[in-house]
Amino acid sequence: MKTAIATVSIAGDLREKLAAIAEAGFHGVEIFENDFLAYDGSPRDVGQMVRDHGLEISLFQPFRDFEGMPEPQRAKVFDRAERKFDLMGELGTDLMLICSNVSPASLGGIDRAARDFHELGERAVKRGIRVGYEALAWGRHVNDHRDAWEIVRRADHANVGIILDSFHTLARKIDPETIRSIPGDKIFFVQLADAPKIDMDLLYWSRHFRNMPGEGDLDVLGFMRAVAATGYDGTLSLEIFNDQFRGGSPKFISVDGHRSLLYLMDRVRRAEPDIRIAPPDMPDRIAVSGVEFVEFAADEEEARELGTLLHRLGFERARRHVSKDVDLWRQGEINIVINTERDGFAHASHVVHGMNVCDIGLRVENAAATVERAKALDAEPFDQPVGPGELKIPAIRGLGGGLIHFIDEESDLAEVWDIEFRPVTGQQSAASVGLTRIDHVAQTMNYEEMLTSLLFYTSIFETGKTPMVDVVDPAGLVRSQAIENADGSLRITLNGAENRRTLAGHFIAERFGSAVQHLAFETRDIFATAAALTANGFQPLEISANYYDDLEARFDLDSAFIERLKQAHALYDRDEHGEYFQLYSPGFGEGFFFEIVERRGGYRGYGAANAQFRIAAQKRHMRPKGMPRF
Numbered sequence: 001m002k003t004a005i006a007t008v009s010i011a012g013d014l015r016e017k018l019a020a021i022a023e024a025g026f027h028g029v030e031i032f033e034n035d036f037l038a039y040d041g042s043p044r045d046v047g048q049m050v051r052d053h054g055l056e057i058s059l060f061q062p063f064r065d066f067e068g069m070p071e072p073q074r075a076k077v078f079d080r081a082e083r084k085f086d087l088m089g090e091l092g093t094d095l096m097l098i099c100s101n102v103s104p105a106s107l108g109g110i111d112r113a114a115r116d117f118h119e120l121g122e123r124a125v126k127r128g129i130r131v132g133y134e135a136l137a138w139g140r141h142v143n144d145h146r147d148a149w150e151i152v153r154r155a156d157h158a159n160v161g162i163i164l165d166s167f168h169t170l171a172r173k174i175d176p177e178t179i180r181s182i183p184g185d186k187i188f189f190v191q192l193a194d195a196p197k198i199d200m201d202l203l204y205w206s207r208h209f210r211n212m213p214g215e216g217d218l219d220v221l222g223f224m225r226a227v228a229a230t231g232y233d234g235t236l237s238l239e240i241f242n243d244q245f246r247g248g249s250p251k252f253i254s255v256d257g258h259r260s261l262l263y264l265m266d267r268v269r270r271a272e273p274d275i276r277i278a279p280p281d282m283p284d285r286i287a288v289s290g291v292e293f294v295e296f297a298a299d300e301e302e303a304r305e306l307g308t309l310l311h312r313l314g315f316e317r318a319r320r321h322v323s324k325d326v327d328l329w330r331q332g333e334i335n336i337v338i339n340t341e342r343d344g345f346a347h348a349s350h351v352v353h354g355m356n357v358c359d360i361g362l363r364v365e366n367a368a369a370t371v372e373r374a375k376a377l378d379a380e381p382f383d384q385p386v387g388p389g390e391l392k393i394p395a396i397r398g399l400g401g402g403l404i405h406f407i408d409e410e411s412d413l414a415e416v417w418d419i420e421f422r423p424v425t426g427q428q429s430a431a432s433v434g435l436t437r438i439d440h441v442a443q444t445m446n447y448e449e450m451l452t453s454l455l456f457y458t459s460i461f462e463t464g465k466t467p468m469v470d471v472v473d474p475a476g477l478v479r480s481q482a483i484e485n486a487d488g489s490l491r492i493t494l495n496g497a498e499n500r501r502t503l504a505g506h507f508i509a510e511r512f513g514s515a516v517q518h519l520a521f522e523t524r525d526i527f528a529t530a531a532a533l534t535a536n537g538f539q540p541l542e543i544s545a546n547y548y549d550d551l552e553a554r555f556d557l558d559s560a561f562i563e564r565l566k567q568a569h570a571l572y573d574r575d576e577h578g579e580y581f582q583l584y585s586p587g588f589g590e591g592f593f594f595e596i597v598e599r600r601g602g603y604r605g606y607g608a609a610n611a612q613f614r615i616a617a618q619k620r621h622m623r624p625k626g627m628p629r630f
């Protein structure tokens with residue numbers, strides 16, 4: 001499997017781009033003419049620089065407004081093509097992309113265009129060059145790959161082929177299955193891009209909103225299955241025009257791009273076993289059956305405070321590590337680990353970020369296979385020396401500097417709490433408040449990191465994404481999207497902050513990066529839990545009385561029920577499946593908090609409509625401690 005990426009897809013000058021692209025593991029680049037024009041060096045220098053990075057120039061593009069021109073423009077267009085052939089010779093590449101003509105001067109007619117391409121083919125063959133024709137979705141006469149293919153077929157020249165670009169086909173809702181009838185050897189190049197579904201002008205959508213396969217809403221998998229079924233075995237190239245990527249980190253965007261191609265081709269191969277493109281072998285997407293533990297890095301004082309809060313939330317300090325300053329707090333199936341070691345990963349994480357969730361344990365069927373898949377998708381495995389009597393638990397580095405460990409039933413990893421930990425005796429025991437499991441883990445990040453997270457989780461784990469929703473913070477919008485598996489045993493919400501004045505943005509700034517900002521625990525009876533919490537001395541986050549007046553109007557609930565919600569400081573939501581109840585702890589540290597939720601009757605969401613009331617309450621609560629007033 002040979003991969004490439006267009007230089008327009010990432011930020012930086014040409015040298016920076018090439019370094020990032022090579023580092024991410026691509027084989028080649030599409031040189032976009034403007035990147036070359038802006039570079040202060042000869043075409044030969046550029047060609048050499050690309051090869052010095054261990055890359056090839058897979059394609060030179062774009063050559064515009066070629067076919068169907070009347071004279072005298074026609075003759076000029078051929079002269080221009082000859083000059084670009086010269087340039088390609090110096091760059092050291094033999095494939096040129098010609099996109100369909102958008103010029104008002106161009107004349108239609110499939111045979112006219114085919115004749116132009118035949119003549120260009122005759123000129124190209126003398127130079128050892130091949131030309132590929134791409135239908136732009138907004139081409140004047142040709143805007144459909146089926147017409148481009150008919151022109152290429154009639155041009156009937158060995159050096160003339162078609163170039164397919166998933167965006168142009170899928171954005172115009174052209175059935176990708178129609179690609180299956182094109183001979184694979186006439187497909188000279190394949191460009192891949194996804195995009196979020198937004199209803200807007202095709203050209204604008206294409207030039208600003210494309211993203212990596214798997215990050216958007218287009219059926220890039222269906223497109224690529226059809227391409228692969230033709231027998232195509234050439235380069236798979238990303239051509240991503242995206243405003244955010246152009247301003248982002250060349251390194252991270254390149255890594256995401258490489259991961260997106262590996263993930264896509266792994267899925268294509270499973271659906272189309274006979275394809276000629278050989279993606280790397282890897283285990284299939286990993287089914288997760290739950291969150292086994294969440295680990296906090298803390299110092300002694302923070303650990304005491306967190307312990308007090310957990311105690312009020314009905315957790316019991318159940319076990320202590322055999323040799324380390326690590327405690328296990330438990331309730332229902334929930335395992336919270338507090339690590340106050342002065343050594344190792346948790347300590348390093350604490351030094352950089354302060355108290356934070358430094359590690360999450362996921363339950364999987366096979367932990368070793370999980371790490372194998374993650375590695376095959378360019379994730380970083382994590383290893384640290386294990387002490388005597390400790391288990392080696394497979395792990396990878398997550399995003400934002402934390403770890404993800406994998407616990408399975410196949411080995412003795414599932415017994416880690418008995419093997420590495422001893423029961424704590426002589427404790428003040430806590431009364432459970434009925435928390436059963438972790439409902440979701442909420443990660444806060446900069447908005448620009450959301451697609452990276454989305455691709456990371458959905459490529460490694462058998463999960464899907466929910467639509468993005470807006471959460472209104474008085475200081476700005478926070479975008480929220482969930483990654484979840486079919487049975488809801490893994491739910492991760494991604495919250496992307498656009499500025500630092502939002503509660504989420506403040507959290508990122510204070511802890512120097514993205515991380516888990518809250519954990520939501522499940523209860524089966526919110527009112528019983530609320531009563532037990534009060535008996536435990538827990539003070540929930542106080543919600544404004546105005547919220548409850550509005551609830552009554554919005555949902556047509558009876559006033560006795562509203563009164564119960566109000567007493568419990570519980571928030572309420574409803575969807576077509578069921579009802580949702582939420583209550584919150586006050587903020588802790590730099591804005592970390594716990595949530596308690598009850599889902600009744602299969603409610604699917606996360607209470608996005610309530611988030612602004614929760615945020616307002618949290619800001620009221622934090623203000624005395626020096627949070628700016630907005």
Ligand SMILES: O=C(O)c1ccc(O)c(O)c1
Nearest residue numbers: 062099134165206207239
């Ligand atoms: O937006 C464009 O003009 C443009 C140019 C070349 C391409 O390959 C493409 O997909 C779009």
Ligand SMILES: [Mg+2]
Nearest residue numbers: 134165191239
């Ligand atoms: Mg293209």
